[in-house]
Amino acid sequence: MQSVTLLAALAPLVGAIAAGFFGQTIGRANSHRITIAGVAVSLLASVVVLVDVLGGNVFNGSVYTWATIGGIKMEVGFLIDSLTATMMVVVTFVSLMVHIYTIGYMKEDPGYSRFFSYISLFTFSMLMLVMSNNFLQLFFGWEAVGLVSYLLIGFWYKRPTAIYANLKAFLVNRVGDFGFILGIGLLLASTGSLDYAQVFSQSAGLASQQLELIPGQPVEFLAVACICLFIGAMGKSAQFPLHVWLPDSMEGPTPISALIHAATMVTAGIFMVARMSPLFELSDAALTFVMAIGGITALFMGFLGIVQNDIKRVVAYSTLSQLGYMTVALGASAYSVAVFHLVTHAFFKALLFLAAGSVIIGMHHEQDMRRMGGLWRKMPITYAVSLLGSLALIGAPLFSGFYSKDMIIEAVHFSQLSIAPLIHLMLLAGVFVTAFYSFRLFFMVFHGEPRWHQADHGDHAHHGDHGDDHGHGHAGSHEPHESPAVVTVPLVLLAIPSVVLGAIMIQPALFGDFFKGVIFVDAVKHPAMAQLAQLFHGSLALALHAFATPAFWLALAGVATAYWFYLVSPGIPARISSSFAGLHRLLDQKYYLDRFNEVFFAGGARQIGAGLWQRADQGVIDGLLVNGSARVVAAVAAVLRLGQTGYLYHYAIAMILGVALLLWWFAPLMHATLPLTK
Helix, strand or coil: CHHHHHHHHHHHHHHHHHHHHHHHHHCHHHHHHHHHHHHHHHHHHHHHHHHHHHCCCCEEEEEEEEEEECCEEEEEEEEECHHHHHHHHHHHHHHHHHHHHHHHHCCCCCCHHHHHHHHHHHHHHHHHHHHECEHHHHHHHHHHHHHHHHHHHCCCCCCHHHHHHHHHHHHHHHHHHHHHHHHHHHHHHHHCCCEHHHHHHCHHHHHHCEEEEECCEEEEHHHHHHHHHHHHHHHHCCCCCCCCHHHHHHHCCHHHHHHHHHHCHHHHHHHHHHHCHHHHCCCHHHHHHHHHHHHHHHHHHHHHHHCCCEHHHHHHHHHHHHHHHHHHHHHCCCHHHHHHHHHHHHHHHHHHHHHHHHHHHHCCCECEHHHCCCCCCCCHHHHHHHHHHHHHHHCCCCCHHHHHHHHHHHHHHHCCCCCHHHHHHHHHHHHHHHHHHHHHHHHHHHCCCCCCCCCCCCCCCCECCCCHHHCCCCHHHCCCCCCCHHHHHHHHHHHHHHHHHHHHHHHHHHHCCCCCCCCCCCCCCCCHHHHHHHHCCCHHHHHHHHHHCHHHHHHHHHHHHHHHHHHHCCCHHHHHHHHCHHHHHHHHCHHHHHHHHHHHHHHHHHHHHHHHHHHHHHHHHHHHHHHHHHHHHHHHHHHHHCCCCCCHHHHHHHHHHHHHHHHHHHHHHHHHHCCCCC
């Protein structure tokens, strides 16, 4: 089985190397064939691994020892259990769909081979992250997905906005990664090991340790270590306030929006906390912090989706909100529910991103929803899968998103943490917001009067999810059309699990033995999952019960409100915006967090740098030490030069005076030291 595991991990790497280094030689077609074959092999191997794990076979061992320093082993190793196998299948399946989709989406792009190389390398990096059995390899995968996401977001490097976006993503993630490596360092210093199993075996001892960050003020060691680890997750999984990179990353091509922001990179933080459940479970302070951050992200990022007009940015803010839901589940000790929502969300969010890309193709690279409308006749397949994805996103009963989202809300309801009641209300409010912005997008794009022939808007709407080499398409000069089969087939394949996966997976994943021995929950301190298990009577019963819950009626109200605002009385949103201009401006400016970061952090760093340059570098180092010492030497030399006249009699007089001075100084000294003679 170890050879199959290696095959799953390395097959995408082989494709990435072939397309990256030899893409010009082997040609565009062979580049996508090799990379797709690599990811397909990885998917098949991942399915074999999952079947083997379901049969009771688990692997945890080292593959290669990189270095041994002071008894600390730095290894490449795999931990293959139900959590790993699930992530492997999800990552490789979504990646394969994205690879196939990319053939149609990027067919005219001059960087075709380079793009396939990047997305295959990204798949390899993500697999190394989820398959790791130690913190060193986890950190390698963690940083590798960050690096490749930087390359993908800035893929169209001639666009200033793309370069700004990938630099922003890189820097914001470094903030989170600083906390992440601090957490790893604390655990290493305390346990003397980087291996998960050895660290987890000492978790009880770690829970009793204290740490003095401020002298005389001891705090729980495990709370500090877990919060540091979670700060890393806040960066990767785009949690408030480190979420600011994700909406701007829409500057990259749509396929990577689906790959990075649906199933892989942004879920790395959720996966990591679930993997670290033996540590997080022992610190209520860390869980409270996790739940609070998740609740803020779930609700307030959803609000921002309401005012977006770029189709991809609406889906991006939806991703932020859903990641908040997953994070809240982690805080409620419902780790299996968080992973469950991670899996269902991976499929329906990849579906929505790729459907948005299909709309962009059909609209000739137009992204502004105000230029769309009435597309259901022109793009029937994209319309159908978008409807299914939207219903899954809002948690419509029987759809996959319903089961995972409903379980998160119920888990928080049963949580014993002091902050849980407030977060529960925030999640319920988020249900209405999610339904409203999801169907706002759906109705604006697919229903109503066609608007693709209208004149340009005064606010310079963004359009053109395409590289500079193609120019910016304009929808006004062409009729919309359905996308080719190479685009629509992956959409249909993603739509199937978006509908049925939740009902199939809920019982074994949440209330069965699927995650037994992998995810650890203290049922006495955190009884949410135990109480959910008592109330669960099957997927069908849960769906029927949903019609009596507030979440269903809030979602229905959100859909109805969107229908009224954008189809029945489309003038209402403009009137609300003008009546609440300040609130609209706050949302439109994304709570001014970007502006705050630019002024406070970026501006502050520039001012500190300018101060150090002017005062320390120019003033002290150059002015005092370098130029100052030169001026002292020059002054002394100028004085000494006065005696260098070149006349012999001047030197003779100086010698006579010198001898006289020496005699005057030495004579009394000699008299005092020599013995007297009679």
